[in-house]
Amino acid sequence: xxxxxxxxxxxxTGLTNPKLGIWLFLASEVxxxxxxxxxxxxxxxxxxxxxVQHEVLSVPLAALNTVVLIASSVTMVMAWASLAPxxxxxxxxxRSPNARAMASPAEASAxxxxxxxxxxxxxxxxxxxxxxxxxxxxxxxxxxxxxxxxATNNFLGLYFTLTGLHxxxxxxxxxxxxxxxGPGTRxxxxxxERFANRIEVAGIYWHFVDVVWIxxxxxxxxx
Amino acid sequence: MAHDxxxxxxxxxxxxGALLVLTLAxxxxxxxxxxxxxxxxxxxxxxxxKAALVAMYFMHLKGEKPMVYWPLGLTAFLFVGLIAGxxxxxxxxxxxxxxxxxxxTD
Amino acid sequence: MRGxxxxxxxxxxxxxxxxxxGFTSMFFLLVGFSLVILIxxxxxxAGQALPLVGGLLxxxxxxxxxxxxxxxxxxxxxHGTIMVFLGVVPLAFGAFGNYIVPLQIGAPxxxxxxxxxxxxxxxxxxxxxxxxxxxxxGGAANNGWTSYAPLSDIAAGHGQTLWLGGMxxxxxxxxxxxxxxxxxIIQLRAPGMTWFRLPFFVWAQFITxxxxxxxxxxxxxAAVLQGMDRLVGTSFFLPSGLVVTGQPADxxxxxxxxxxxxxxxxxxxxxxxxxxxxxxxxxxxxxxxNTRKPLWGYRLMVYSVFVLGFxxxxxxxxxxxxxxxxxxxxxxxxxxxxxxxxPSVIILSALILSLYGGSIRFNTPMLFALAFxxxxxxGGLTGLPLGLAATDIPLHDTNYVxxxxxxxxxxxxxxxxxxxxxxxxxxxxxxxxxxxxxxxxFLGSLICMNVIFxxxxxxxxxxxxxxxxxxxxxxxxxxxTLSLNVPMVYAAFGLAFFQLFxxxxxxxxxxAGRVADTNPWEATTLEWSATSTPPRAHGNFDRxxxxxxDPYEYSVPGAAAGFLPQNAD
Numbered sequence: 001x002x003x004x005x006x007x008x009x010x011x012x013t014g015l016t017n018p019k020l021g022i023w024l025f026l027a028s029e030v031x032x033x034x035x036x037x038x039x040x041x042x043x044x045x046x047x048x049x050x051x052v053q054h055e056v057l058s059v060p061l062a063a064l065n066t067v068v069l070i071a072s073s074v075t076m077v078m079a080w081a082s083l084a085p086x087x088x089x090x091x092x093x094x095r096s097p098n099a100r101a102m103a104s105p106a107e108a109s110a111x112x113x114x115x116x117x118x119x120x121x122x123x124x125x126x127x128x129x130x131x132x133x134x135x136x137x138x139x140x141x142x143x144x145x146x147x148x149x150x151a152t153n154n155f156l157g158l159y160f161t162l163t164g165l166h167x168x169x170x171x172x173x174x175x176x177x178x179x180x181x182g183p184g185t186r187x188x189x190x191x192x193e194r195f196a197n198r199i200e201v202a203g204i205y206w207h208f209v210d211v212v213w214i215x216x217x218x219x220x221x222x223x
Numbered sequence: 224m225a226h227d228x229x230x231x232x233x234x235x236x237x238x239x240g241a242l243l244v245l246t247l248a249x250x251x252x253x254x255x256x257x258x259x260x261x262x263x264x265x266x267x268x269x270x271x272x273k274a275a276l277v278a279m280y281f282m283h284l285k286g287e288k289p290m291v292y293w294p295l296g297l298t299a300f301l302f303v304g305l306i307a308g309x310x311x312x313x314x315x316x317x318x319x320x321x322x323x324x325x326x327x328t329d
Numbered sequence: 330m331r332g333x334x335x336x337x338x339x340x341x342x343x344x345x346x347x348x349x350x351g352f353t354s355m356f357f358l359l360v361g362f363s364l365v366i367l368i369x370x371x372x373x374x375a376g377q378a379l380p381l382v383g384g385l386l387x388x389x390x391x392x393x394x395x396x397x398x399x400x401x402x403x404x405x406x407x408h409g410t411i412m413v414f415l416g417v418v419p420l421a422f423g424a425f426g427n428y429i430v431p432l433q434i435g436a437p438x439x440x441x442x443x444x445x446x447x448x449x450x451x452x453x454x455x456x457x458x459x460x461x462x463x464x465x466x467g468g469a470a471n472n473g474w475t476s477y478a479p480l481s482d483i484a485a486g487h488g489q490t491l492w493l494g495g496m497x498x499x500x501x502x503x504x505x506x507x508x509x510x511x512x513x514i515i516q517l518r519a520p521g522m523t524w525f526r527l528p529f530f531v532w533a534q535f536i537t538x539x540x541x542x543x544x545x546x547x548x549x550x551a552a553v554l555q556g557m558d559r560l561v562g563t564s565f566f567l568p569s570g571l572v573v574t575g576q577p578a579d580x581x582x583x584x585x586x587x588x589x590x591x592x593x594x595x596x597x598x599x600x601x602x603x604x605x606x607x608x609x610x611x612x613x614x615x616x617x618x619n620t621r622k623p624l625w626g627y628r629l630m631v632y633s634v635f636v637l638g639f640x641x642x643x644x645x646x647x648x649x650x651x652x653x654x655x656x657x658x659x660x661x662x663x664x665x666x667x668x669x670x671x672p673s674v675i676i677l678s679a680l681i682l683s684l685y686g687g688s689i690r691f692n693t694p695m696l697f698a699l700a701f702x703x704x705x706x707x708g709g710l711t712g713l714p715l716g717l718a719a720t721d722i723p724l725h726d727t728n729y730v731x732x733x734x735x736x737x738x739x740x741x742x743x744x745x746x747x748x749x750x751x752x753x754x755x756x757x758x759x760x761x762x763x764x765x766x767x768x769x770x771f772l773g774s775l776i777c778m779n780v781i782f783x784x785x786x787x788x789x790x791x792x793x794x795x796x797x798x799x800x801x802x803x804x805x806x807x808x809x810t811l812s813l814n815v816p817m818v819y820a821a822f823g824l825a826f827f828q829l830f831x832x833x834x835x836x837x838x839x840x841a842g843r844v845a846d847t848n849p850w851e852a853t854t855l856e857w858s859a860t861s862t863p864p865r866a867h868g869n870f871d872r873x874x875x876x877x878x879d880p881y882e883y884s885v886p887g888a889a890a891g892f893l894p895q896n897a898d
Binding site for chain 2: 543
């Protein structure tokens with residue numbers, strides 16, 4: 001049984017179900033991180049004293065992480081762009097009147113190329129995420145070795161909570177991306193357009209994780 | 224078709240460049256050690272710009288459908304409402320006592 | 330064989346998931362009810378040993394059979410938590426919503442069937458965590474269903490921590506469910522099912538889903554912050570200089586206890602509209618069907634439910650009038666609270682006006698629907714002095730508040746849910762429930778609920794606080810109204826007794842109820858007119874659905890039949 005509009009857009013809304021779904025989910029995530037940012041503003045503004053954030057945390061490491069995450073966003077959207085234009089071509093071939101399940105040599109090599117490019121860019125995205133987490137681990141370890149813990153004061157409490165929750169979101173994104181880089185690519189052969197849409201939707205989630213960091217970086221490190 | 228893809232990729236690279244420049248800018252401005260109010264305004268503005276670029280171009284929000292814009296618009300309004308309600312209720316330290324006391328003791 | 334069983338248990342069919350939600354939530358409603366019967370007893374006979382079950386509770390919870398204050402607090406906190414988060418919302422939204430919404434819009438299933446299944450299992454996991462918390466050292470959470478800081482932050486034992494963990498699972502379940510409902514209603518309406526041809530039940534569930542989606546994350550954030558306070562020693566909600574039992578708290582301080590309240594009530598207020606909106610939806614369906622005429626003011630009701638949903642996000646601090654907020658901000662929340670009563674009253678009035686000129690059938694679902702209206706009206710009206718900051722001062726945290734919200738949820742929402750069960754039972758099972766048992770269940774429940782909750786207004790007006798272990802017995806101002814607790818506890822026993830009629834009816838009718846055809850109520854909406862009974866397992870509809878008319882075309886002048894189904898061409 002097919003759920004309509006999983007891959008084709010519904011004419012009056014112009015959307016597929018997954019595209020609408022991911023934005024709805026992100027709306028709730030905006031409220032989640034928004035509530036935490038609101039808590040930060042209240043607690044910091046009400047505090048008689050507050051640590052000088054850039055003296056406690058490492059701005060260079062975080063700046064590096066910012067660049068890494070932004071770069072991984074670029075590679076993520078490039079991963080989608082590698083597939084999307086070709087997805088329509090593969091779909092048409094699979095649906096053509098004489099049902100050519102076998103591609104012509106030229107088509108096959110173009111399809112293989114786009115899959116290879118996709119794999120490269122998705123791999124780079126995964127690498128970016130991994131680097132981000134490693135740097136984060138280094139940061140955390142450095143704090144702990146200086147006996148700076150979440151319980152030490154509210155600034156550190158907020159720092160660890162906000163970046164920890166963000167890191168959890170990075171990990172979840174990486175799990176999804178790893179699946180889509182590995183066993184998930186099976187769908188490229190059978191339903192290429194649906195697969196390309198999945199990459200786009202996973203990308204939208206990944207970009208959101210990047211956007212949250214874009215705010216966390218100045219709020220926690222620079223200001 | 225190939226031009227579209229090339230143009231698309233060029234667009235992503237331009238945005239990437241802009242994001243790098245803005246990241247540099249926000250770090251650079253922080254070294255100026257400005258007083259709190261301008262520092263916060265500049266920092267948040269740069270962050271909002273970067274976020275908008277990522278949202279519009281990487282997340283394909285530019286040219287997205289109304290059925291996506293409406294829930295996001297509502298969300299933005301509610302986020303502002305939450306932070307405003309929170310600060311206006313508990314932010315006596317921010318706003319002085321101009322909002323009055325719930326119970327006077329005279 | 331094993332694969333087949335697993336596929337049934339982990340089914341992605343919205344009807345199966347709806348029934349899973351239904352059975353699980355009804356179980357939790359019984360658990361929550363059992364907890365509060367103990368509270369009722371304690372108020373009537375404070376300090377006396379509990380007969381029969383006293384020994385079962387164990388020496389920690391009830392030494393010598395007398396409910397201890399700590400255990401009493403667990404009963405209070407968990408009764409509220411279980412009823413709201415594990416009982417009513419999963420039944421109203423998870424069960425009825427899941428089963429009926431795809432059918433009423435002409436869809437083969439939800440937009441994301443596997444996420445739907447995940448939602449159910451996350452709900453079950455959260456519920457089990459909550460139940461398990463009773464059996465850990467220190468017992469279950471005992472800081473009210475509202476878990477105010479700093480008490481909840483420092484509460485000993487693991488109960489409160491498990492409450493936080495359970496809530497996180499439940500919230501994640503709800504968020505996925507909300508996303509699913511919204512996407513389904515927007516994307517999977519059958520051809521011809523335009524927005525203003527949707528049954529009001531679907532509109533109600535649609536707005537409910539938005540409330541869940543955008544309000545729950547605030548409690549998610551708060552739960553994470555409190556979890557950090559409890560497990561890692563942060564002080565997000567612990568102010569500087571906090572002293573606990575004579576000892577300064579060994580924390581960094583600098584936290585804000587009211588931050589918890591704001592985040593909690595940012596969810597908490599929309600949550601109460603989550604409790605009532607699906608109920609209004611069910612009542613609308615039952616009334617239209619049993620008056621044999623369209624709803625009065627359908628469009629007005631739709632606009633009102635939009636406004637209601639939107640406003641529900643900006644009234645939350647009316648729960649916090651006594652926390653020392655300034656007069657200006659209190660005036661703001663008072664104003665929005667007064668304004669939100671307008672769409673509420675419009676919807677109630679439209680439902681009442683729908684009766685005028687109708688050809689009313691007094692079957693069991695309709696009896697519950699007819700009672701819903703004055704009971705909801707009473708609950709709503711008694712909210713007005715609470716919404717005005719000045720009159721809230723003597724009433725806040727008294728039994729008046731408890732009576733107010735219970736009128737809305739018990740003879741309000743729960744009556745609507747009963748109406749829904751009696752109404753849709755024939756669609757799910759192909760049999761009718763017994764009318765006589767239904768009427769006894771109805772009348773008994775109505776009378777008992779009023780005997781339980783009406784005296785609470787009197788007690789509250791006399792100044793008796795809520796959540797008191799002895800029901801107020803040590804206070805002189807409570808003495809006059811104390812004796813009311815005695816009829817209240819017997820009415821509670823009575824209420825339990827009358828639910829037996831419902832349970833027996835449910836179980837016996839499954840086997841021996843009068844066989845019904847696919848549309849025994851002669852209803853116009855798609856779940857009746859376009860599906861078999863029960864609807865077929867894959868895809869719901871034998872042939873593609875097309876919608877030709879509004880949802881309540883009953884008694885149309887000049888029409889061939891007394892009712893015109895939405896899909897009949």
